[in-house]
Amino acid sequence: MTRLIFHAGTHKTGTTAIQGVLAENRDLLAERGIYYPHIWMHFGRAPESRSSNAHFTVANAIANDTPDTQAALDRFLSDLREKSSAFDCILLSAETAYRLTTKPSLAGRISDRQRRRAYVERLARTFKDFDSEIVLYFRRPDSFATSLYSENVVRGSNIEFERFLAKKQFRFDYRFQIDLFKEFFPTRSYVYETAASDGLINRFFSDNELGTPPEPEPAPLRVSVSNGATRWIQRANAETKDASRIQRARWFFALQPENRALFGHGPTTFWNSVEQRDAFVEQYTSDVFELTFPACDPQLPPLSTWSDAEHDAANEAFKNWMKDNRSLLRKREMSVRIHRMCIARRRRRVVQRNSRT
DSSP states (O other): OOEEEEEOOOTTSSHHHHHHHHHHTHHHHHHTTEEOOOOHHHHOOOTTSGGGGSOHHHHHHHHHOOHHHHHHHHHHHHHHHHHTTTOSEEEEEOGGGGTOOOOOOTTOOOOHHHHHHHHHHHHHHHTTTSEEEEEEEEOOHHHHHHHHHHHHHHTTOOOOHHHHHHHTHHHHOHHHHHHHHHHHSOEEEEEHHHHHHHOHHHHHHHHTTOOSOOSSOOOOSOOOOOHHHHHHHHHHHHHOOOOHHHHHHHHHHHHSGGGGGGGOSSOOBSOSOHHHHHHHHHHHHTTOTTOOOOOOOSSOOOBOOOOHHHHHHHHHHHHHHHHHTHHHHHHHHHHHHHHHHHHHHHHHHHHHHHHHO
16 A cells, blocks of 8 residues: 555644645655645645645545535545555645544534544544554644644634633643554654754654755744734733734734834743643653653743733734735735635535536
8 A cells, every 4th residue: 555644743843834845845755756735626725825735624624524525535535546556655734633523423422532533533544545654743832832822812812821721631632642643543753842953844854754855944934923912912802803804914913023022022931830831741741751852941931911001002003003004904805805715716616526526
């Protein structure tokens, strides 16, 4: 059987950068006998979309299991089986496969972990015709939690940090996740910080026997907002029900270098104490014997706080910035609308084509 590598993340470990390099170098990989599939012709995703660099729609279709998604997934699998005779290896990448679960059953309540197990079992059945393996990169849990929290807030949540940690427990339970994947797949796990220190793309190519990576090492494709900006956005989310375009504008505003001073100077933390952070790291790494994470710093930077005066100043600056950048923001929003219309149109075509076959 043809070897199939499924890079299942995890989140916040440079997956966007990796997927961008893999997509940009499909021809190079093909010359080496490695097939990194397109998804747009099967799932209706716009080919120029950054999300088309990855295989999220494949992972999502396995979770959703509707007639339409199953038809698209069957076409995708037929393509893989057809290509398998011409390639030594198929490579897929979708970090959503690390967190997805099956949908709640109407027949009775089952836990998130049971639904998570059902998803991985379904993933294994989907790729049973291939010599499949899972590849995972893990970030030290405290760093992972902080980065994931900021992204969650930017996407519209107003949840507090401690509640977020409790709500996302199985994301941080590396032992559970590794053992679950190992139940159904050969599984390889690596430490993100170690890979990043060696050059993330270089290590990814080396770890997965992809040959010499393209040069030079590309810059990361995603940038996170500061902790202060996260506090601002989190409070704004709690105070108002802004339209998604305003949420996107807040994120864009917070990333601008000229606005950084509004959100504080120097590093801060969401952890209340060294003891809280260290207990969290110990809880989720003490039994993960195959991974060695870098040691935590013995001290923490100051706790990230956000005063009324800071909030008012940021809101006023944001309002003025919105006025001064109307044209730029209109262009960005028009681009988003056109992109979504293209995706919807392609999806309709895929559904129509599937219904005829």
